[in-house]
Amino acid sequence: MNEKNNEQQGLQLELPQEVAQGEYANFAIITHSSSDFIVDFARVLPGLPKAQVKSRVILAPEHAKRLLAALQENIMRYEKEFGAIRIPSQDPSPIAPFDLPKGEA
Template sequence: MTSSQHPEGHPDDGPHSQEIRHSQIGALVPAHVARGTFSTGAVVLQGQYEFIVDFLLRMQQPQQVAARVILPPGVVAQFINALQDNLRKYERRFGPIHQPAIPPQEKPQDGQRQSAQDLYDQLKLPEDVMSGNYANAVMIGHTTTEFSFDFITTFFPRSAVAQRVFLAAPNARRLLESLTHSYQQFQDRIRQQNSSTPPVPPPSPNSGPVVPGTYDSGPQLPGTMPPGALPDEEPDESAG
């Protein structure tokens, strides 16, 4: 449900915010976010502590990053599950999503996938987009032709939508494929790191009991277990 903060019969010509409520989540929608950003595809990158999702606009030259969203790993896993569920519901209601054919000149040749550096050399990354918008929750909706993504911060005293993005249905499926592949790489790297971590030596008899968690400086938050940076890693791209 979407509701305006201004009562009916008393319009306000100035900027205003909205509130959305769905599945026990209520979030403020600031005026500068409410109209949303249209995207024709996305690139998923892995940072040291987070995932970066760059939503692209390739309908003009130079092609550019229209929106950048920063997500912790735990939220990416929830995002994947929610998007899978939404795609299943979409196809039950509207039928299968048909992917458009990719022109031969745009298909990557075997063994010649674009590196992240090569890709971003061709993209315009505006300064006001460069730092991105952090989100720790995602709300997904769809119509007959598009999917909408509200990226939300659930901070005290109330939740707010940090970024709203629209994707055509075929590109929503490509986004799911890119997210799934990138998150699988992240999990593989974590497993590899855990298997190669040397065992912690037992405490000396005079050191006293070891209490779990006493070495922590604060609460453990999603994404604080660094997967380690891979500067040469290829990006996962879903583009229309």
């Protein structure tokens, strides 16, 4: 198969059954170093003193910026279809009952 055919077909993704189920997260912590962005997706439950990290994704800075652009585009599409996403509070204090790491790894 030549390179032109590969471009036309696009990237094929395999989605294993255990990954297809997904993990629910209602909190994310993002840190970075000079070479990586680390996104920890966590679940905060009422009445529990600790949040549990459900998934950690490590991205190169270029991919983090591409993810940002993709999220912005998809949020714009979502809001066009369903209306504005409302954030209940602009309180700068963290919603989690624990200390958050600073923006560096």
